[in-house]
Structures are given as C-alpha cells and as structure tokens.
Amino acid sequence: MSNHSSLQDRYGRKINYLRLSVTDRCDFRCAYCMAEKMQFLPRDEILSLEECLFIAKVFVALGVDKIRLSGGEPLVRKDFPWLVARMRKLDGLRELVLSSNGSQLVQFAVPLKLAGVDRINISLDSLNPDVFHRLTRTGNLHQVLAGIDAAITVFGSTSIKMNTVMLHDSNHAELPAMLEFALARKIDISFIELMPMGETGHHYATSFYSSADALAQLRQHHTLIPSVETSGGPARYWRIAGHESRIGFISPHSQNFCADCNRMRVTARGELFPCLGNEGMVDLLPAVRAGDEAGVRDLILQAVADKPEAHEFDLSQPGTHIMRFMSRTGG
Numbered sequence: 001m002s003n004h005s006s007l008q009d010r011y012g013r014k015i016n017y018l019r020l021s022v023t024d025r026c027d028f029r030c031a032y033c034m035a036e037k038m039q040f041l042p043r044d045e046i047l048s049l050e051e052c053l054f055i056a057k058v059f060v061a062l063g064v065d066k067i068r069l070s071g072g073e074p075l076v077r078k079d080f081p082w083l084v085a086r087m088r089k090l091d092g093l094r095e096l097v098l099s100s101n102g103s104q105l106v107q108f109a110v111p112l113k114l115a116g117v118d119r120i121n122i123s124l125d126s127l128n129p130d131v132f133h134r135l136t137r138t139g140n141l142h143q144v145l146a147g148i149d150a151a152i153t154v155f156g157s158t159s160i161k162m163n164t165v166m167l168h169d170s171n172h173a174e175l176p177a178m179l180e181f182a183l184a185r186k187i188d189i190s191f192i193e194l195m196p197m198g199e200t201g202h203h204y205a206t207s208f209y210s211s212a213d214a215l216a217q218l219r220q221h222h223t224l225i226p227s228v229e230t231s232g233g234p235a236r237y238w239r240i241a242g243h244e245s246r247i248g249f250i251s252p253h254s255q256n257f258c259a260d261c262n263r264m265r266v267t268a269r270g271e272l273f274p275c276l277g278n279e280g281m282v283d284l285l286p287a288v289r290a291g292d293e294a295g296v297r298d299l300i301l302q303a304v305a306d307k308p309e310a311h312e313f314d315l316s317q318p319g320t321h322i323m324r325f326m327s328r329t330g331g
Contacts, residue, residue, distance in 0.1 A: 002099070006062045007300070009274075009307040017066045017232060017263040019061045022052055022080065024268045028072040028101050028136040030125075032165060032194060032207070045269050049208065051288050056264055058296045065094040066232060066245045067223045068121075075104035081115040088116030097121065099163075103139065106145030109154040109279045118157045120151050126171045127181060135170060136156065155242070157186040161231075166209040173215055176221045183243050190248035195276070211249040218247070232321050258310040266301065272300065274307035282306075 007015035007023040019095040024041050026033075047055070056067055067087065074080055088096050102122040112120070125285050126132040151160050153318060164171070164178050171178075173251050175191065182189035194207055215238075218224060224247060231237075235248030265273045270285030282303045287295035 007064065007304050009304050011259075011260075011274045011307075013261055013303055013307070014063075014119040014305070015262055015264055016064050017068070017069045017264045018056070018064045019070055019263055020052060020056060021070050021072065021266065022047070022049070022074045022076045025076055025331070026071055026101065026105055027076055028073065028139045030101075030123075030136050031134075031169070032234070039271055041132065045285075047268055047270050047288070049077075049079060051270070052083055054288055054291075054293075055284060055296065056093075058293060058300065060092045062297065063092075063298060065092055066097065067093060067095070068097040068099060070099040073101050074098060074270050075100055075108050080089055081108070084115035084117055085114060088308075090208065094291055095119070099123070100147075101139070102144035102147035102151075106143070106150045107139070109147070109150045113154050119161065119164055120155060121161045122148055122151065123163050124148070124166070125167070125179070126174055127152055127177055127226050128171075128174065131171060146221050148187075152185055152187065154268075160185075161188040161190065163190050165194055166211075166214055167194060167207045168209040170207065172209045172214070172217075175217055179218055179247065180220070182245050182247075183240070186244045187229075188246040188248065190250055192250040193252055194258055195211045204271040211251040215249065234260070234294075259270070261307075264307070265301075272303045274303045280306060280308065 008082070009015065013069070023046065059067070069080075069084070069087075071077070071086040077083075084096065084098075087093065088276045096116055097119045098112065098117050100123070102124065105122070111250055122144075125135050132139055148160070148162070162178070162182050164175070167174065169321075178191075179189060191211065191212055194209070204205045217225065222240045224240060227239050227246065229237045229246060231248075233250075234252070235250050238247045238249075240247065261275070265276060266284065267273070270283060270288055271281045272284050273281045283297045284296055284299055285301060
C-alpha cells in the first residue's frame with residue numbers, strides 16, 4: 001500500500017520524484033561534468049540492478065510516482081533494459097523517464113520503448129562537430145544526431161526533450177540554431193544554466209551564461225510567449241506561435257526554483273542526496289545490501305526531514321562550488 005503523505009519535508013514540499021543513477025561511467029567526458037582523466041568507482045561499490053530496483057520499490061511505496069534513470073550514461077550499463085522492464089511494473093509508478101547523451105540510442109531506442117520507458121531527455125550542447133567534440137572530449141556528434149532521430153521515430157516527438165547547457169564563449173552563439181533544430185523536430189528543448197559541480201578544470205564564473213541573456217538572444221529570432229505549463233521539474237516554459245515545441249529555461253542561479261523542489265537523488269553507490277546543491281546525504285547502501293527494507297525506508301524519511309530549504313550554488317565566491325562531480329550525483 002502506497003503512503004502518499006509520507007514524503008513531505010519541513011517546508012511543506014511533497015517529494016514525489018526520484019532521480020536514480022545506475023552508473024557513474026559514461027562514454028563521454030563532458031568538460032563541465034567530470035574530469036578528463038576520471039577515476040570511476042570500483043565495481044563492488046556500485047549498486048547492482050537488483051539493488052536499484054529494491055531502492056525504487058521502497059520509494060514508490062512511500063509515494064514517489066516519477067523516476068528518472070540517469071548516470072553517467074545509463075545505456076553503458078549492461079542489461080539496463082532488464083531494470084527498466086521490472087521497474088515499470090511497480091504499482092504506483094506513473095512515469096519512468098531516462099536521461100541520456102544520445103550516443104547509444106540508435107541501438108537502444110526500440111528495446112527501451114518495449115521495456116517501458118515513457119520519455120527520454122537527451123543532452124546536446126552543440127551542433128558544430130568540433131565544438132561538440134571539444135565539450136564532450138570523446139563524443140561523435142553524428143552518432144548523437146542519429147540517436148535523437150531514432151528516438152523520435154520510436155517514441156514520437158512529444159516524448160523526447162533536448163537539454164542544452166549554456167556555456168559562454170563555447171556554445172552560447174549557437175542557441176538560436178539549437179532552438180531551430182528542436183522546432184524542426186517538434187521536440188521540447190530546455191536551456192540550462194551551468195551548475196558548479198566538481199573539480200573539472202572548468203572555469204565556471206567565466207563560462208556562465210544566464211537564462212535572461214539566452215531569452216534576449218532568442219527573442220531576436222522569435223516571439224516567445226510565457227507559459228504556465230510544467231513538466232514537474234524546475235523549467236519555466238515558453239511557447240512560439242505555430243510551433244509544437246516547449247522552450248524551457250532551468251535557472252538555478254538567476255531564478256531559484258528551490259521552493260517547488262519535489263525531488264531527491266540516489267547515486268550509483270547508494271548515496272541519497274536530498275538536494276543537488278548541498279553536500280548533505282545519507283548512505284543507503286549498507287541497509288540495501290542487508291535487504292533491510294524498513295531500514296531503507298527510515299533513512300529516506302530521515303533524508304526528507306533533513307532536506308535543506310535551498311541549494312548552495314554561488315558563482316560569485318571562488319571555491320564555494322559543490323566538490324562532487326555531476327557524474328557522481330546523477331544528471
């Protein structure tokens with residue numbers, strides 16, 4: 001029996017959304033996400049797929065009805081569709097979503113649809129092959145573009161969203177082209193302000209490009225109409241007359257969205273972070289490995305009780321960014 005009143009924090013926010021990382025590994029090395037020579041976790045510290053399912057089951061029993069599977073790149077995890085198929089059967093789970101860099105979607109779009117994925121968010125930060133390779137360090141743009149088109153063919157355009165992290169002097173001049181790319185495919189797109197996570201060698205303050213700057217830039221090309229729509233996340237949406245795509249802006253710095261936060265994150269090693277922008281966490285792994293469902297439930301309730309009111313991202317203060325890599329926390 002689901003208890004849909006259990007996960008409410010001390011600020012009255014209802015937690016109904018879990019972002020669960022199934023691996024810290026990725027076939028890209030994106031400059032703002034991880035170090036170029038990344039040290040990944042030992043295999044025995046990573047949650048097994050059965051343990052991922054166990055955690056999901058406890059969260060759904062507590063009232064979580066949306067789960068996003070992330071990484072790293074979740075599609076590099078062996079037997080990933082097996083996990084999706086079993087998670088999809090959890091009673092009370094309304095939506096099962098995937099975050100991906102798109103590199104494996106030509107191969108996996110059909111198996112993911114058959115397994116029960118509802119929607120896919122695909123990261124794409126540049127349409128220029130050279131810029132794309134420089135940002136991802138290892139990525140092949142044409143492979144990702146083929147993956148996006150494969151996903152649209154299999155899932156339909158309304159189930160695919162593109163995410164673009166805005167980077168001053170790297171891709172900010174491309175934002176109008178990124179928007180045109182999304183409009184042509186009738187998919188939603190979200191432009192995301194850079195979040196300072198980990199010692200990547202990336203200069204966050206000089207790379208930052210605000211949602212306000214992006215909006216002003218895009219308004220030179222289109223009339224953007226504000227929308228009250230929500231996808232249950234932090235994006236604020238706009239529409240363009242005559243087009244089906246929603247244009248979202250995720251603005252952790254310029255438009256703090258913490259008052260509406262409805263999510264928690266579990267890393268690939270079983271760490272539960274109530275807030276992406278704080279270091280506080282509880283370790284679920286020992287209780288999960290002991291098969292202690294009540295213990296996991298109590299730890300989740302403790303984390304909800306301890307969920308901070310707001311994140312601690314601050315680009316103005318050198319050395320104040322979160323020290324863990326984004327790839328560790330889960331995208």
